[in-house]
Structure formats: structure tokens, C-alpha cells
Amino acid sequence: MRNRLRELRSARGWTQEELGRRLGVSRQAVIALETDKHDPSLDLAYRIAALFGEPVEAIFENPHAAG
Structure with missing residues (x-):
């Protein structure tokens, strides 16, 4: 499923590890x-x-989604 996660994370200056901590998941899960x-x-x-x-x-x- 395509997503904008990297774009949103980068715009806030967060590392993958930081995003993982905020979400309660591992860095590997974020990757x-x-x-x-x-x-x-x-x-x-x-x-x-x-x-x-x-x-x-x-x-x-x-x-x-249709279309």
C-alpha cells in the first residue's frame, strides 16, 4: 500500500527510530x-x-478505490 509516511516524517525532521518510538513500533517496522x-x-x-x-x-x- 503506497503511503506518504517518509515524506511526513522527513518534513518533521524525525528519524525512523524516533517515529517508531512515537508509534510504539520498531525502526524496522517503520522501514x-x-x-x-x-x-x-x-x-x-x-x-x-x-x-x-x-x-x-x-x-x-x-x-x-475506483478509478
Whole structure:
């Protein structure tokens, strides 16, 4: 699932490790999310959206969206 996680993290000057700490996940999990090797759970996607103050849809591409 494509996402804007790296862009949002970089804009705040956070390292992958710092983002992981803020989300309660490992740096490796952040890497997997940023490189589209792993899709977040629904809970994690909502925590990410809350942390960045954006709706989930503004961060993660919906692979099932029409068009």
C-alpha cells in the first residue's frame, strides 16, 4: 500500500527510530512501512494519522478505490 509516511516524517525532521518510538513500533517496522513491504494494521494506520494530524486517506493510498 503506497503511503506518504517518509515524506511526513522527513518534513518533521524525525528519524525512523524516533517515529517508531512515537508509534510504539520498531525502526524496522517503520522501514517496512515506508518501503511498502508491509501494510499497517488498521489500528496502526489510525495512530499514524492521529500523530500527523491528517486523515488516513491523506496518508495511505486505498488500493481498492475506483478509478
